[in-house]
Amino acid sequence: MEDNLSLRVAERAEDRGGILRLTLAASDGRELPPFEAGAHLDIRVTGEGVDLWRQYSLCGDPRERGAYRLGILKDPASRGGSRALHALARPGAVIEASAPRNHFALAEAAPRSILLAGGVGVTPMLAMAHRLHALGRDFELHYCTRSRAVTAFLEEIDAAPFRDRVRFHHDDEGTLYDPAALPAPGEGAHLYVCGPQGFMDWLIEAAERAGYPSERIHREYFSADVELSGDSFEVEARASGVTVTVGPDETIAKALERVGIAVEVKCEEGVCGTCLTTVLEGLPDHRDVFLTPEEKAENAEMTVCCSRALSARLVLDI
Known part of the structure; x- marks a missing residue:
């Protein structure tokens, strides 16, 4: 692709829950193309026996032009992409990526936004929270994980200017998110859902039952269980x-x-x-x-x- 970028791993950090946090900069030191909240990079993963393209959401502040920030789960069910990146993305390594693309854009004029994240699905939500805070919009970020011990980005969220808008929900503490807490559909809120497929399907179905129109339920799947076979x-x-x-x-x-x-x-x-x-x-x-x-x-x-x-x-x- 003509618009592919050459990115250098500037920083690497191992976070809780098997999540690798990467900071990527342009290999030539130039300013990076801008991105909108909800955008992702298509990254070419080569090495460790694979040559694949995989999608990873940008989790930094969209106002930052010198770096792209990613959070990548080392998924045991991965077909090789995340495992290879965890092994290969060392400081100084060069990565080929697309320019930012966005299929999960914010409705920035919405009167209220509810961000619902499961596990590593928090990554695009962090960029959204940065943007909504900068715009002065009303929003909540609900971050759901199995336990605090596997919850990544804790220090970053604690230091963020929107930290008072974040609510944590941990399975082992009995603080599961209750879909009954969603604002009434008539209030005009937009919902954003990202995480494991079961988590997303559960919340989307609850929102639909509550009367939310599909145009106000925004979703991004990182992976999906799909049956490929059938009749000729x-x-x-x-x-x-x-x-x-x-x-x-x-x-x-x-x-x-x-x-x-x-x-x-x-x-x-x-x-x-x-x-x-x-x-x-x-x-x-x-x-x-x-x-x-x-x-x-x-x-x-x-x-x-x-x-x-x-x-x-x-x-x-x-």
């Missing part, structure tokens, strides 16, 4: 003039690659939206967590890294 179907890549059969255990992206059509894929879980493709004909079987329910109902686009077909044939603008 046909895909016509109309712009390329090629038709291919997608096998039962094959993704659309892999089937297209097999016949020489390269589709850029990064997360492989329907999380990042990199492979989003226009649907010209047919009915997709949406298995991603990137598109909203309304967008899925429109069937205008689909993620070809994980989604399949409900019709016997799909025609895609590839």
